[in-house]
Amino acid sequence: EDQNNHIQENEISNNLNDQKPSNTIAIQKFEAASSNLEFEINKSAITKMSDQLTLTSKNATEAAEDAERTELITAGLSEIIIKVEESENLMTYISDQMSLLTVQTALIDLDDDREKNQDSKTLNNFDETPKSRNNKTGQTINVRTAAIQNRIKKVSKIIQGIGLTVSNISEIANEFSTNASEEALQAANSLLNDSEELRSMLDDLLENVENKK
Numbered sequence: 033e034d035q036n037n038h039i040q041e042n043e044i045s046n047n048l049n050d051q052k053p054s055n056t057i058a059i060q061k062f063e064a065a066s067s068n069l070e071f072e073i074n075k076s077a078i079t080k081m082s083d084q085l086t087l088t089s090k091n092a093t094e095a096a097e098d099a100e101r102t103e104l105i106t107a108g109l110s111e112i113i114i115k116v117e118e119s120e121n122l123m124t125y126i127s128d129q130m131s132l133l134t135v136q137t138a139l140i141d142l143d144d145d146r147e148k149n150q151d152s153k154t155l156n157n158f159d160e161t162p163k164s165r166n167n168k169t170g171q172t173i174n175v176r177t178a179a180i181q182n183r184i185k186k187v188s189k190i191i192q193g194i195g196l197t198v199s200n201i202s203e204i205a206n207e208f209s210t211n212a213s214e215e216a217l218q219a220a221n222s223l224l225n226d227s228e229e230l231r232s233m234l235d236d237l238l239e240n241v242e243n244k245k
Contacts, residue, residue, distance in 0.1 A: 108201045115194050122187045129180045136173050 104200075108197050112194050112197050115190050115197075119187050119190050119194075122183045122190070126180050126183050126187070129176050129183075133173060133176050133180075136176075
């Protein structure tokens, strides 16, 4: 009986020894599969995270571009407002100078009429006074005329600058219509409407300048 037990033990031991290589291979396969699965899971997570970061970066870039365009439009409109105010001040100056010219011209005409109506004796006695006054007034008129012409040139230059700025704003707004988000586009359209109102003011200024020439 002891011999039989010993034989069974040897058989079990031999069977276990025979199974060791296959068990080792199975374990190795399991470990490899587990490792691959873990790698795939990590790879998937990393890929999803990378894609999310890329999308977030893209959204942030687009938002930054929208903000930059909006800032450019706002800056352009602010520049236009300043230029329009400057033009209005120049137009007021031109109008005032034109009024003074009208008065001075009327005074010269009045002096000329008085000279014509005076008799020779009176004219000889006071000949120097009207001429002196007329010469002085004439010089003042020349100075005022030159100043007016200078201001008109400045107004024309400013208005040209306003027109260029409005064109730039329109170009930026067109970019919005292609690339911007809906919220940014609404903001751009609102700002563009303001620029169209300023364009109307620009047309009025141009008309005033033409009338002053």
